[in-house]
Amino acid sequence: MKTYGYLMASVLLIAALSGCASLPGKAGIAPQVAATEAKLQEANAALDAVNEQSSAFYGELASLTSEIKEFQDRPGWSEFEKILMDYPSLRDPDREAEITPDMKTRLSEWARKWKTPWEETLAAYHRFVDKCTILEAKRLAVREKTLVVQAKYLRAVLVESSAGREKEGKEIFEVVEALDRTNAELDSYRVNELGLYAAGTSQ
Numbered sequence: 001m002k003t004y005g006y007l008m009a010s011v012l013l014i015a016a017l018s019g020c021a022s023l024p025g026k027a028g029i030a031p032q033v034a035a036t037e038a039k040l041q042e043a044n045a046a047l048d049a050v051n052e053q054s055s056a057f058y059g060e061l062a063s064l065t066s067e068i069k070e071f072q073d074r075p076g077w078s079e080f081e082k083i084l085m086d087y088p089s090l091r092d093p094d095r096e097a098e099i100t101p102d103m104k105t106r107l108s109e110w111a112r113k114w115k116t117p118w119e120e121t122l123a124a125y126h127r128f129v130d131k132c133t134i135l136e137a138k139r140l141a142v143r144e145k146t147l148v149v150q151a152k153y154l155r156a157v158l159v160e161s162s163a164g165r166e167k168e169g170k171e172i173f174e175v176v177e178a179l180d181r182t183n184a185e186l187d188s189y190r191v192n193e194l195g196l197y198a199a200g201t202s203q
Contacts, residue, residue, distance in 0.1 A: 036156050036159045036160050036163070036165075036168075039152065039155055039156040039159060040153075040156050040172070042152060043149060043152035043153050043156060043175075046145075046148070046149045046152055047149050047175075049145075050142065050145045050146055050149050053138075053141070053142050053145065054142050054146070054182070054186075056138075057135070057138050057139055057142050057186075060135055060138070061135060061139075061189065061197065064128075064131055064132065064135060064197060065197050065198070067128070068128055068132075068196055068197065068198075071124060071125075071128065074116075075114055075116075076110060076113065076114035076116060076121075079110055079113075079114075080110060080118070080121055080125075081194065083103075083106050083107065083110065084125070084194060085193070085194075086106075087103050087106075090103070090122065091129070091194060091195060093126035093127075093129045093130055125194075128196055129194070129195040129196065132191050132195055132196050132197050133191075133195065135197070136190075136191055139186060139189060142186060143183060143186045143187070146179055146182055146183055146186065147183065149179065150176055150179040150180075150183075153172055153173075153175050153176045153179070154176055156172050157169045157172045157173050157176065160172060
């Protein structure tokens with residue numbers, strides 16, 4: 001997001017090019033102020049809703065990454081992860097992978113070494129991939145709604161500025177900048193090559 005000054009300079013340039021760069025007279029200010037208040041009420045309501053969705057996402061993320069960490073802390077996971085990386089078809093929970101002789105050998109050796117059925121470990125891994133896929137869709141939905149809310153505040157900034165209320169416009173723009181930071185935080189969480197959210201870290 002650009003700075004407030006950059007945004008206002010762009011607005012004035014567009015207005016000048018269209019031949020309407022002058023600010024409204026006093027008679028036109030009151031209706032614009034009322035319009036801004038209406039836009040702010042709408043934006044605030046939308047912000048409350050997206051904050052609830054964001055909090056829900058982070059709550060689910062914390063719980064899921066804790067479960068994933070516990071799963072990955074089990075003996076033998078690092079070696080099982082290497083098998084998953086070597087055979088990408090094993091990582092797809094939506095289709096049953098054809099177990100080749102080479103894959104069967106690696107998986108059977110792992111099962112004997114760690115005394116754990118590889119089928120159970122693979123099934124558990126697939127369940128976590130499914131959960132992460134669902135949560136990733138929620139993250140993207142929150143990200144999209146945050147952008148919509150940000151646009152609402154930007155429109156309020158433009159109305160305030162066109163009414164000559166620069167101080168009020170700057171105050172509203174602080175919310176726009178805060179939403180930029182929210183977007184950056186949401187963008188920092190991504191599933192890794194295994195289709196999992198890394199426990200305790202953003203990707």
